[in-house]
Amino acid sequence: MTIEDFNARRLAYRRSQVVPGLAFFGLFCAAGVVTVFAAKRMDRVGLDSVGVGVLAASYTLIGLLMYYVLAWVPRRRLVQLGLTCPKCGARLNGLNPSVTASGRCGCCDTQVLESR
Numbered sequence: 175m176t177i178e179d180f181n182a183r184r185l186a187y188r189r190s191q192v193v194p195g196l197a198f199f200g201l202f203c204a205a206g207v208v209t210v211f212a213a214k215r216m217d218r219v220g221l222d223s224v225g226v227g228v229l230a231a232s233y234t235l236i237g238l239l240m241y242y243v244l245a246w247v248p249r250r251r252l253v254q255l256g257l258t259c260p261k262c263g264a265r266l267n268g269l270n271p272s273v274t275a276s277g278r279c280g281c282c283d284t285q286v287l288e289s290r
């Protein structure tokens with residue numbers, strides 16, 4: 175991979191992260207909606223086991239989806255774009271600035287970019 179190709183892939187990665195960011199924000203709002211519904215239900219019928227169960231299940235599901243959106247989706251996209259080290263699997267994007275300077279992985283020193 176050349177440095178130009180590497181930079182193009184990094185740009186594509188950054189652009190692709192808008193969708194997971196919006197999904198995370200949507201899930202955050204969904205947690206607020208669930209809380210409002212739970213508060214209204216508690217005002218009507220009080221604290222009962224159905225309300226607590228639905229609330230706990232909703233928060234668990236929303237939390238798992240938030241984790242998926244923030245941890246797994248970006249990692250999968252990095253692998254799809256070839257922005258991980260082929261030897262050690264370390265990220266080669268912005269957190270590892272030595273890649274653009276030396277063309278080598280900052281973790282295991284494997285040559286990942288073509289020499290100039």
Ligand SMILES: [Zn+2]
Nearest residue numbers: 259262279282
């Ligand atoms: Zn490496």
